[in-house]
Amino acid sequence: MSGTTANPAYMPAGNDGRDERAASRLRRIDRFGDGLLFGVCALASLLGAVVLLLVAYQMIHGASPSISKFGLGFLTDTTWQPNFNVYGAGTLIFGTVVSSFVALAIGGPIAISIGLFLSLLAPSGVRGVISPLVEMLAAIPSVILGFWGILILAPFVQSDIEPWLHDWFGFIPLFGPPQTTGASVFTASLILTIMIIPIIASISRDLFLSVPHEMQDGASALGATRWEVVRGVVLPTTASGVTAASLLGLGRALGEAIAVTQVIGAGSKINANLFETGDTLAARIANQFPGAITEMHIASLYYLGVILLVIGLISNLLAQWIGRRFDYARSVAR
Amino acid sequence: MSDAGFDPTAPLTASGNLRRRRVVSRFAESGATIAAVVAVAVLGIVTYTVVSRGAKAISLDFLFTGEPTGIGPAILGTGLIVLLATVIAMPIGVLIAVYLTEFSGSRVSGFVRSTLDLMNGLPSIIVGLFLFVLLVKPTQNLSGFAGALALAVIELPLIARGSQEVLLLVPSSLREASDALGVSRWRSVLTVILPTALGGIVTSTVLAVARAAGETAPLLLLTPAPIGTTFNFNIFEELPSIPFTIFILSEEANPEGFTRAWGCSLVLLSAILFASLGARALLARSRARMTR
Numbered sequence: 001m002s003g004t005t006a007n008p009a010y011m012p013a014g015n016d017g018r019d020e021r022a023a024s025r026l027r028r029i030d031r032f033g034d035g036l037l038f039g040v041c042a043l044a045s046l047l048g049a050v051v052l053l054l055v056a057y058q059m060i061h062g063a064s065p066s067i068s069k070f071g072l073g074f075l076t077d078t079t080w081q082p083n084f085n086v087y088g089a090g091t092l093i094f095g096t097v098v099s100s101f102v103a104l105a106i107g108g109p110i111a112i113s114i115g116l117f118l119s120l121l122a123p124s125g126v127r128g129v130i131s132p133l134v135e136m137l138a139a140i141p142s143v144i145l146g147f148w149g150i151l152i153l154a155p156f157v158q159s160d161i162e163p164w165l166h167d168w169f170g171f172i173p174l175f176g177p178p179q180t181t182g183a184s185v186f187t188a189s190l191i192l193t194i195m196i197i198p199i200i201a202s203i204s205r206d207l208f209l210s211v212p213h214e215m216q217d218g219a220s221a222l223g224a225t226r227w228e229v230v231r232g233v234v235l236p237t238t239a240s241g242v243t244a245a246s247l248l249g250l251g252r253a254l255g256e257a258i259a260v261t262q263v264i265g266a267g268s269k270i271n272a273n274l275f276e277t278g279d280t281l282a283a284r285i286a287n288q289f290p291g292a293i294t295e296m297h298i299a300s301l302y303y304l305g306v307i308l309l310v311i312g313l314i315s316n317l318l319a320q321w322i323g324r325r326f327d328y329a330r331s332v333a334r
Numbered sequence: 335m336s337d338a339g340f341d342p343t344a345p346l347t348a349s350g351n352l353r354r355r356r357v358v359s360r361f362a363e364s365g366a367t368i369a370a371v372v373a374v375a376v377l378g379i380v381t382y383t384v385v386s387r388g389a390k391a392i393s394l395d396f397l398f399t400g401e402p403t404g405i406g407p408a409i410l411g412t413g414l415i416v417l418l419a420t421v422i423a424m425p426i427g428v429l430i431a432v433y434l435t436e437f438s439g440s441r442v443s444g445f446v447r448s449t450l451d452l453m454n455g456l457p458s459i460i461v462g463l464f465l466f467v468l469l470v471k472p473t474q475n476l477s478g479f480a481g482a483l484a485l486a487v488i489e490l491p492l493i494a495r496g497s498q499e500v501l502l503l504v505p506s507s508l509r510e511a512s513d514a515l516g517v518s519r520w521r522s523v524l525t526v527i528l529p530t531a532l533g534g535i536v537t538s539t540v541l542a543v544a545r546a547a548g549e550t551a552p553l554l555l556l557t558p559a560p561i562g563t564t565f566n567f568n569i570f571e572e573l574p575s576i577p578f579t580i581f582i583l584s585e586e587a588n589p590e591g592f593t594r595a596w597g598c599s600l601v602l603l604s605a606i607l608f609a610s611l612g613a614r615a616l617l618a619r620s621r622a623r624m625t626r
Contacts, residue, residue, distance in 0.1 A: 030518035030520070030521070033518060033520035033521065034518055034519050034520045036520070037432075037519070037520040037523060037524075038433075038437055038519075040429055041429045041430070041432050041433035041436075041437055042433055042437070044426045044429035044430045044433065045429075045430045045433045045434070045438070045442075045446045047426060047430070047490075048430070048446060048449035048450050048452075048453050048490070048491070048494075049445075049446075049449045051453060051487060051490075052449055052452055052453060052456075054464070054468070055456065055460065055461075055464045058464050058467040058468055059460070059463065059464065059467075061467065062463070062467045109369075110369045110372065110373070111369075113365055113366040113368075113369035113370070114366070114369045114370045114373055116366045117366040117367055117369065117370040118370065121363055121366055121367065122370070130370055130374060132611070132614055133373075133374050133377055134370070134373050134374070134377075135610075135614075136377055136607060136610065136611070137373060137376065137377045139544055139545070139548075139606050139607060139610045140377075140380060140548075140603065140606075141547070141548025141549070141550070141577060141602060141603070141606065142548065142550065143548065143550040143577045143580045143581050143584075144380070144384065144548070144580065144599045144602065144603055145380065146581075146584065147580055147581075147584040147595060147596075147599060148380050148383055148384070148599075150584060151584075151592065152379075152383055194376055197373055198373070201373070225355050225356055225358070225359035226359045226362070226363060227355075227358055227359035227361075227362040227363070228355065228359065230362070248455070251455050252455075254457070255455075255456075255457025255458070255459065255460070256457070257457065257458070257459040257551045258459075258550040258551050258554070258581060262581075262584055262585070282457055282459050282551075285459050285463065286459055286551055286554055286555075289463070289466075289555055290554060290555065290558055301463075302463065302467075305459070305460055305463045308457060308459075308460060309456075309457075309460055312455055312456065312457055312460070313452060313455075315455075316451065316452055316455035317452070320448060320451060320452075
């Protein structure tokens, strides 16, 4: 691959010694250039792995005082009291999981529907307009979304959506009585929903576009309605890819710090009621790290980071694994 | 889907079932359409709010001076941090893309792509914490440089994957022509392949910049400077930035601060939206040119 140029053009042309010398010089330069380019590129490519290892090492290193003091009990302990130097991540893990899954539960179906609309329903002119607009949604910085969330979305959620949900579904503990401010786990979930929709929608649109047309036409020819084509052909062939896309969206939601900090209200209790305040791992780090002074406080915040990193890597690796199996199934089917 | 009661000799007329199936189908179609409308509406509402509220704050003084109410220093800070991040991330990203398309076997490239995707999935706050231990803790010095490195880590996988996709689009006939002329690999990469793909590489870089410019979490940890009244060009000191300013002002319950935050949001959002819209248009053009 590198450095082995066996091109006739470099062979000495005649008996002229100068030509030969020039050619051999050129050959040396090219061998050096090829080797250099290959080496630099290979080094750059290793950088990704190096950064990941460094991140893992530095996070665990930073967290080590807390890890050795609290151990695995940290994961389930629900007290977080910097004044008494007692830390536990239970509430935060709960808040992270609940807010992200609610976001996925709302955003997933909407995003997949958008994917279906863009790939199968929309005429190409409409698709050309709506597709970039949906991707624009992903370009809104989270801090702006969070700011909008506090001032515009939260009051609306508190005065309209939450009472409505409470009136109709109040028998489910999730939809308890609304609080006085709109800062709640539910509002945070809505913001996360807005953030993950474009991710899942654009991936699933591409997936749906890749479903072979013969299969869809075959189903239509057998008398299937449009929905039945989707239900019977499109979704089953792309199921694993859509799952992978949802996991990517979930990973994004789990790790979002800023927008969640702004709207979730930094609660410190585990509540079944979505309309109460809560907190997540990432939001707690963003909230307290700049002001943390004691060593144990900082180390515990790093411990939160380690947990977040592990959860994030698992969801990401799972998405990659499912996605690859999907690629494999595709290539066999072809 | 069971065909237990299937009768091949039955007349081909619509049964009552068909109407129900059509209704279900119509229902699903309108559901999908509504979902798309909702997403676009949310984008519209957010943009409208930012524009209508931010416009009140915008003035020449607001943009270009460091008066108590101006955000000039923050614009400069964001510009410096993002520029430095891009200067670091772009060459490395392009080299990775070259490695993936020109040099590596499928197994190695699978591994590299997998690490890039994992990097892309790192929560930005983790990137911030990482650079805090790596740079800030040993030197006891919060700096715009640390923030820029964090943004470089965020940009790198985006640039690498984007450039890789563009490099894959370079027609193989160009590579073959170059090989047939006896041009060595490094010359053909530098003089044929990269120039052909340049438009696409620039586009994916711009998209990565648009993403990084709005990141707040790493800046909150690494360079949390309030806007001063003076412009600061020293990247080894704490630099103010637009996203961090929005964050700080949004945490204070101060109506005047809110107006300024909307102003900052308008500046940031319009820069990002224009950059990514423009980049997308360029990408579509260069893609069309290369695949023609």
